[in-house]
Amino acid sequence: MDPRCTMGLSNIFLVVSFLLSGVASLKIQAYFNETADLPCPFTNSQNLSLGELVVFWQNQEMSVLYELYLGKEKPDNVDPKYMGRTSFDWDNWTLRLHNIQIKDKGSYQCFIHHKKPKGLVSIYQMSSDLSVLANFSQPVMSISNITENLSRNLTCSSIQGYPEPKKMSFLLKTENSTIVYDGDMQKSQDNVTELYNVSISLSVSLPEATSNMTILCVLQTEPMKTQFFSSPYYIAPKDPPPPDYISWIATAAPALIIVCGIMIGCKQKKQQQQPGVSRECETIKMDREESEQIKKRVEIHVPKRSDEEIQCVVHSLKIPSDDKSATHF
Numbered sequence: 001m002d003p004r005c006t007m008g009l010s011n012i013f014l015v016v017s018f019l020l021s022g023v024a025s026l027k028i029q030a031y032f033n034e035t036a037d038l039p040c041p042f043t044n045s046q047n048l049s050l051g052e053l054v055v056f057w058q059n060q061e062m063s064v065l066y067e068l069y070l071g072k073e074k075p076d077n078v079d080p081k082y083m084g085r086t087s088f089d090w091d092n093w094t095l096r097l098h099n100i101q102i103k104d105k106g107s108y109q110c111f112i113h114h115k116k117p118k119g120l121v122s123i124y125q126m127s128s129d130l131s132v133l134a135n136f137s138q139p140v141m142s143i144s145n146i147t148e149n150l151s152r153n154l155t156c157s158s159i160q161g162y163p164e165p166k167k168m169s170f171l172l173k174t175e176n177s178t179i180v181y182d183g184d185m186q187k188s189q190d191n192v193t194e195l196y197n198v199s200i201s202l203s204v205s206l207p208e209a210t211s212n213m214t215i216l217c218v219l220q221t222e223p224m225k226t227q228f229f230s231s232p233y234y235i236a237p238k239d240p241p242p243p244d245y246i247s248w249i250a251t252a253a254p255a256l257i258i259v260c261g262i263m264i265g266c267k268q269k270k271q272q273q274q275p276g277v278s279r280e281c282e283t284i285k286m287d288r289e290e291s292e293q294i295k296k297r298v299e300i301h302v303p304k305r306s307d308e309e310i311q312c313v314v315h316s317l318k319i320p321s322d323d324k325s326a327t328h329f
């Protein structure tokens with residue numbers, strides 16, 4: 001290769017880049033780790049052959065990505081960081097830049113020069129602005145059990161996205177309303193890939209569920225105001241009773257049934273005017289103050305009855321009865 005040509009080319013890179021300042025540029029987008037198309041939409045009206053042209057792309061620091069010199073790829077001027085990352089599409093004059101990184105964002109220019117005997121003549125130039133995106137992972141939410149202060153710890157995280165997102169929040173949706181809990185978003189940026197990981201955590205006192213409630217975590221990302229949602233977490237209207245309550249029912253229910261049975265028995269005996277039992281009931285009535293605590297406990301769980309009846313029932317458990325109808329229940 002003629003060294004003068006290379007030198008000449010380097011000078012042109014500089015000159016042309018100054019001329020370019022006011023030129024409108026194409027906006028292009030590419031995803032991290034994918035391929036960007038850097039176009040050079042040149043209409044070859046003079047039907048020039050590639051053998052007469054010098055085509056190249058450079059970045060905003062004037063490093064050369066790719067050069068096609070008189071129809072042949074010429075790697076001499078190509079910056080090492082673009083080596084092996086480009087392919088030229090001959091059909092539509094597009095340079096494809098592979099394995100896009102966040103640091104590849106910025107502006108690029110393509111140039112087409114006509115090589116004439118007297119030197120190179122610029123016949124086309126185009127600037128494009130590349131922005132790079134990385135989709136955040138779907139937010140993952142976790143909801144703790146109810147804590148000591150009757151709140152719940154909510155956390156949500158999403159990883160490996162770009163650019164820095166705007167906002168992350170929890171949504172509590174009920175039949176008629178949506179409550180938004182904004183969190184203080186924690187960000188960390190990878191110092192090599194420049195991708196962000198984000199998370200929020202909150203301690204929230206959730207309202208009583210009167211209808212179906214759904215909790216979601218939502219991440220709002222920048223460029224297109226896209227919202228990414230976590231999987232929903234459903235809360236049904238009625239929480240199942242706590243285990244203690246269930247076990248209480250399990251042990252108390254048979255006792256209650258017996259108590260009720262005997263209660264009826266007691267009543268019947270009362271009606272029959274059996275003096276023994278009647279007197280027993282009277283005695284207990286007088287002892288009411290002494291058994292205040294027991295009475296209270298009974299009152300809490302037993303459907304409302306008169307005190308006398310309950311006391312009577314409790315006491316009659318000790319009385320042997322030959323009346324079959326009393327215990328039959």
Ligand SMILES: *[C@@H]1O[C@H](CO)[C@@H](O)[C@H](O)[C@H]1NC(C)=O
Pocket residue numbers: 033
């Ligand atoms: C990049 O893409 C390749 C496949 O195309 C995949 O194996 C690799 O994990 C990706 N790297 C990142 C950092 O996403």
Ligand SMILES: *[C@@H]1O[C@H](CO)[C@@H](O)[C@H](O)[C@H]1NC(C)=O
Pocket residue numbers: 047049
């Ligand atoms: C352009 O040139 C090619 C040969 O270099 C020729 O085959 C073709 O017909 C030409 N097209 C036009 C529109 O002149």
Ligand SMILES: *[C@@H]1O[C@H](CO)[C@@H](O)[C@H](O)[C@H]1NC(C)=O
Pocket residue numbers: 037039089091092094
């Ligand atoms: C150029 O053509 C290729 C297929 O040959 C296509 O994938 C690519 O999108 C085109 N680029 C432009 C900018 O039209």
Ligand SMILES: *[C@@H]1O[C@H](CO)[C@@H](O)[C@H](O)[C@H]1NC(C)=O
Pocket residue numbers: 031135
């Ligand atoms: C990123 O998300 C957008 C919109 O949801 C989708 O169209 C695109 O294919 C995704 N890209 C990658 C690389 O996941």
Ligand SMILES: *[C@@H]1O[C@H](CO)[C@@H](O)[C@H](O)[C@H]1NC(C)=O
Pocket residue numbers: 145
């Ligand atoms: C907390 O929730 C887990 C399941 O999410 C459950 O296994 C555990 O028993 C719960 N702990 C308490 C104290 O409720």
Ligand SMILES: *[C@@H]1O[C@H](CO)[C@@H](O)[C@H](O)[C@H]1NC(C)=O
Pocket residue numbers: 144145146147153203
């Ligand atoms: C909830 O978070 C607080 C700190 O924010 C922590 O002390 C507590 O142990 C957490 N409780 C649960 C059940 O995760």
Ligand SMILES: *[C@@H]1O[C@H](CO)[C@@H](O)[C@H](O)[C@H]1NC(C)=O
Pocket residue numbers: 174175176210211
């Ligand atoms: C929601 O609204 C409907 C009608 O507006 C009402 O019947 C229903 O009770 C409301 N539900 C709640 C949980 O407020």
Ligand SMILES: *[C@@H]1O[C@H](CO)[C@@H](O)[C@H](O)[C@H]1NC(C)=O
Pocket residue numbers: 159160188189190191196197
């Ligand atoms: C982001 O999260 C990924 C996966 O959990 C982890 O490998 C990486 O180290 C995190 N990066 C930063 C900067 O925290």
Ligand SMILES: *[C@@H]1O[C@H](CO)[C@@H](O)[C@H](O)[C@H]1NC(C)=O
Pocket residue numbers: 191192
């Ligand atoms: C990137 O971060 C790691 C630790 O997280 C550190 O060891 C390394 O030196 C950092 N690299 C640069 C270029 O800052």
Ligand SMILES: *[C@@H]1O[C@H](CO)[C@@H](O)[C@H](O)[C@H]1NC(C)=O
Pocket residue numbers: 147149151203204205
């Ligand atoms: C519950 O306690 C945690 C600390 O353990 C605190 O951060 C949080 O604000 C409390 N939540 C409510 C609703 O009081």
Ligand SMILES: *[C@@H]1O[C@H](CO)[C@@H](O)[C@H](O)[C@H]1NC(C)=O
Pocket residue numbers: 211212234
């Ligand atoms: C609540 O959710 C359950 C199950 O997810 C569903 O069967 C029920 O119809 C829902 N009720 C209302 C009022 O949306």
